[in-house]
Amino acid sequence: MSKKKMRNPLQKRVPKELIGEWRKYLVIFLLLAITIGFVSGMYVANNSMLSAIDESVTKYELEYGHFELNRKADADLLAKLESGEKADVWAYATDEARKEADKEIEKKSEEQAEEQAKALLQAAGVPVSDAGLAEMKQKVMDSQEFKDAVEKGRKEAYEEIDKKLAEEKEKQENKKSEEQKKAEENFFAVPVKLYENFYKDVEEDHDLDGKKDGKVRVYKTTDKINHSCYLEGEAPKNDAEIAIDRMHADNNSIKVGDTIRVQGKDMKVTGLIAMVNYSTLYEKNTDSM
Helix, strand or coil: CCCCCCCCCHHHHHHHHHHHCHHHHHHHHHHHHHHHHHHHHHHHHHHHHHHHHHHHHHHCCCCCCCCCCCCCCCHHHHHHHHHCCCCCHHHHHHHHHHHHHHHHHHHHHHHHHHHHHHHHHHHCCCCCCHHHHHHHHHHHHHCHHHHHHHHHHHHHHHHHHHHHHHHHHHHHHHHCCHHHHHHHHCCCCCCCCCCCCCEEEEEEECCCCCCCCEEEEEECCCCCCCCEEEEEECCCCCCCEEEEEHHHHHHCCCCCCCEEEECCEEEEEEEEEEECCCCCCCCCCCCCC
16 A cells, blocks of 8 residues: 655645735845845946046046155256155255255354454454455455365364264164065165146135135146046136036036136136046045045
8 A cells, every 4th residue: 555645734834824924025025125226236336436436547647646845846856756766865864964054154154254354353443344344254254264164164064964864874774674674675766757736725715705715726737647527618728717626516506607716816617527636625634524
C-alpha cells in the first residue's frame, strides 16, 4: 500500500495571509519602493555631480594649486619657481637678514657721520649751517678711515647673522624625522607653469541705496586658467561691466542688465557665471556656513 504524499501547508497559508493582510504588505512594498527610489536618486545625482566636476577640471582649465606672496613677484623669482628646483631657504634667510642689517648700518653711519661733522666744525670754530654740515658730513663719509669703520661693523653684523642662522638651522635639522630627511634626499625638480590670478576683496551695494550690503571678491578675467561657465548673459566687454556668480545673484535678486555698485563704482551685470575655482561663496575655509 503506497503512502499518500503530504502537501506543503504553506501553499494554502501564504495566499490566505496575503489576502487577509494585503494592506500591511502594500505599506511594506511602498516603503521599500520609496526608499529604494530616494537612494537611487541620490546615487544618480551624486555621480552626475562628480562627473560634472571631473569634466570641469579640464574644460575650464582648473588650477592645480595656488599660493600668495606679500608683493608681486619679479621675472627672476617666477623663473626660479617655475624651474621646480629646491629652494635654499637658509640662503634666502641670510640675504634678507643682511639686507636689514645693511639698512641699519647705513642709518647709523649717517648719524655718526653727522655727529663727527658737527664736532669737527665746532672744534674749528666754524658756525654750523645746513650747507656747511652737509659738506663736512660728506667729507667724513668719503674718508678711508670712516669707510673702514663702516665695513668693519658690517662684517661683524654679518658674522653675527651667520652664527644665529647656523644655530637655528641645526635646531631645525635635529627636529626632522627620518621620513623628512629621506624625502629631501630623494628630491627631484618638478617644473611648473605659473599664472597671475589677482583678486581684490571690495564692498558691494547691490541695491544702490548707499549702504554696504556685503563684501565680495572680484577677479580679473583670465583666458589661460580658471575659466568661468556662463549660465546666462555674456562676458563683460569694458571696465563698466561685470559678471557675477549665479548663486550670489539669486540670493540678492540680481538679474542680467541690473546695475550694482562695487567699491563705489556703478557696474552693469552682463552675465551670471559659475567659477570653477570658487564653487562655495565664503571667504575662507574656516568660515562658518
